[in-house]
Amino acid sequence: MFTLNRSLTVLKSARTCFFLLGFAIAAWAPLVPYIQKDLSLSKVELSLMILTMGLGSIIGMLTATFIVKVKGTRFAVFVSGTVLCLALIAVAARFNFVLQFFCVLVYGFAMGCMEVAVNLYGSFLEKKFKAPLLSGFHGFYSIGQIFAVLIISLFLTVNFSPLYATVIPSLVVLGTLILASFALDSEKIVSDEPFFVLPKGFVIMLALIALSALTAEGAMIDWAGLLLIEKEAADPQTAASGYLTVVVFMAVGRFSGSMVLKHVGAFLTLLISVIIAAAALMLVSLNKDPAVIYAALAALGLSLANILPLAVSYAGRQKYMPQTAAVAAVSTCGYAAITFGPALIGSIGTLFSLSGAFAVMGIWLLLLAAGIFLAKKAFN
Numbered sequence: 001m002f003t004l005n006r007s008l009t010v011l012k013s014a015r016t017c018f019f020l021l022g023f024a025i026a027a028w029a030p031l032v033p034y035i036q037k038d039l040s041l042s043k044v045e046l047s048l049m050i051l052t053m054g055l056g057s058i059i060g061m062l063t064a065t066f067i068v069k070v071k072g073t074r075f076a077v078f079v080s081g082t083v084l085c086l087a088l089i090a091v092a093a094r095f096n097f098v099l100q101f102f103c104v105l106v107y108g109f110a111m112g113c114m115e116v117a118v119n120l121y122g123s124f125l126e127k128k129f130k131a132p133l134l135s136g137f138h139g140f141y142s143i144g145q146i147f148a149v150l151i152i153s154l155f156l157t158v159n160f161s162p163l164y165a166t167v168i169p170s171l172v173v174l175g176t177l178i179l180a181s182f183a184l185d186s187e188k189i190v191s192d193e194p195f196f197v198l199p200k201g202f203v204i205m206l207a208l209i210a211l212s213a214l215t216a217e218g219a220m221i222d223w224a225g226l227l228l229i230e231k232e233a234a235d236p237q238t239a240a241s242g243y244l245t246v247v248v249f250m251a252v253g254r255f256s257g258s259m260v261l262k263h264v265g266a267f268l269t270l271l272i273s274v275i276i277a278a279a280a281l282m283l284v285s286l287n288k289d290p291a292v293i294y295a296a297l298a299a300l301g302l303s304l305a306n307i308l309p310l311a312v313s314y315a316g317r318q319k320y321m322p323q324t325a326a327v328a329a330v331s332t333c334g335y336a337a338i339t340f341g342p343a344l345i346g347s348i349g350t351l352f353s354l355s356g357a358f359a360v361m362g363i364w365l366l367l368l369a370a371g372i373f374l375a376k377k378a379f380n
Contacts, residue, residue, distance in 0.1 A: 009183045011133070015140040016180035017077050017118045020173050022144025024084045024111060026164060026247075028053075029221055032094055034162045038094045051110035052101055060112025061332040065324060067113065068120055076117040078181040080193070084110035085174040086360045092166035112335065113268060119331045120324060121184070123316030132266075134309035135257025142305070143250035149244060152195050167289025199329040201320040202378045205371065206311045210271070210334030211306035212368050215341030216277060216361060220246045223345055224297070227354045231288050238334055245294055246301040249275070260306070267379045272311045274369040276303035281362030285355040314379065 036046050060080070067076045087107035094100060122137045146171070155165030201209050224242035258267055265282065280300035284293055315326040348357035372379070 012123070013180040013183040014118070014121060014133075014137055016176055017081065017114075017121070017142040017184075018137045019144040019147075020081055020084070020177050021111075021114055021118055022141035023148040023169070023173055024088055024114075024144075026145035026148035026221075027088055027152055027170070028091070028107075029243075030139050030149065030156060031162055031166065033154075035091070035094055039097055039100060041097075049101060051103050051340075053104045053111075054336065056105040056108025057104055057112035057115075058332070058336055060109035061116045061328065061335065062112075063109075064113045064116035064120070065328045067116060068324070069141070069146050073117055073121045073124070074181060074184040076113065077121065077184060078177070080110045080113040080352070081177045081181070083327055084114055085170045085177070089163070089167050089170050092163045094162065096377060100312070112171075112332075115335045116328050120327050121313050123312060123323070123327050126313060126316060127139070132258050132261045132313065135254045135261065135306050138305070138309045139251050139254030139257070140245055142254055145247045146248065146251065149247070199321070199326065199333075203315060203321055203326045203329060204377070205378070206318075206326070206330045206376055207333040209274070209368065210308050210311040210330045210336045211341075212365060213277075213304055213311070214276075214334040214337035215344070216249075216281065216365070218306055218338035218341040219345045219358070219361065220297075220300075221338070222362045223349070223354055223357075227284070227358065229294065230354055231290075242294075242297055245297045249298045249301030250305045254309070255303040257306045257309065265315070266310055267376065269306055270379070271372050273303045273305075273307050273310075274365055274372060276300075277307070278362045278365035281358050281365065285358035287361065328359065351377060 032046070035041065035049075041049065064076060065079075067079075075166040084155065085102055085105065087110055090103040091100070091107050093103075095103070118129050119134075122134045126133050147223070151169050152165050155168070156162065178198075220243050220341055228242045245303075250283055257269075263269075277300055280296045280303060284300070311330050312327055315330040318326060320326070344355045345361065352360075
């Protein structure tokens with residue numbers, strides 16, 4: 001009975017950590033207009049700030065494996081999660097131009113470190129319990145995103161300042177994280193593996209899959225609303241409904257992921273998900289009917305739901321390179337795309353249009369699906 005209760009507690013704590021990560025990433029979005037207005041940032045300065053966050057995230061991801069090896073996953077998750085919540089509050093405070101860049105850098109660093117640490121831990125639990133757990137864990141990540149968008153937007157709507165709208169839920173989440181961290185498994189995850197190994201062979205394919213999936217997800221955060229306005233499918237007050245549709249259906253897809261994997265299998269789930277995501281992006285880019293667009297966004301959310309968890313899961317089980325380094329590499333490529341991917345989409349959109357950028361992304365995913373099919377033996 002004690003072992004069963006302990007196992008349930010460990011899983012609950014892992015879900016809490018993924019929830020925090022999703023909350024912290026999505027909490028940035030409602031704050032951006034206020035940061036730009038209050039600090040009088042030009043579009044170039046705001047873009048530099050976003051790139052600063054991305055740089056911090058990359059450094060945090062590359063540092064995470066070292067921290068896990070020296071101090072363990074429990075320490076890495078607890079410290080990075082705590083810093084993440086406090087940095088989010090500091091970002092919302094909007095002190096001044098120079099301090100804002102520093103806070104955003106720390107925020108990105110803690111986010112990147114936490115991203116790799118929780119995925120390492122999730123991969124470890126999959127092997128320990130011999131069950132497909134990462135889809136469910138990423139489901140709680142999606143719920144964290146939903147909560148962040150809804151709660152902070154609600155507080156802002158009733159005239160809370162951005163600081164108070166952020167500090168209240170962030171402190172609640174931080175308190176929950178502190179309690180959850182005591183239940184995290186303290187077993188050593190990284191033994192004699194090197195801190196960092198360049199991805200090779202099959203792991204390059206997994207990293208490419210993660211990068212593609214998170215580029216699409218990142219594009220939804222920054223560009224879905226503008227695309228809906230461009231197509232006259234929504235007005236500025238309701239444009240966030242596009243991103244919310246994607247996130248809600250991602251949560252549905254992740255919580256049903258274990259059942260789908262059980263009946264369909266990991267490889268077919270991955271291949272079909274990439275194909276559906278490509279088709280959904282093409283449909284969004286080519287159609288102006290709001291009903292069709294929202295249906296396509298729902299399909300996109302469902303299809304994106306399990307691509308990253310499957311890529312991380314494969315990385316944790318492959319034999320081509322050290323498993324911890326492989327998980328870190330796949331996670332780094334994936335989450336870095338959330339920051340840098342939208343910039344690429346925006347550049348393509350400037351040359352053509354947002355619809356054209358989404359179409360290009362859809363074509364890329366079709367090519368990726370062909371590559372996954374051709375590499376079937378490696379996945380098996």
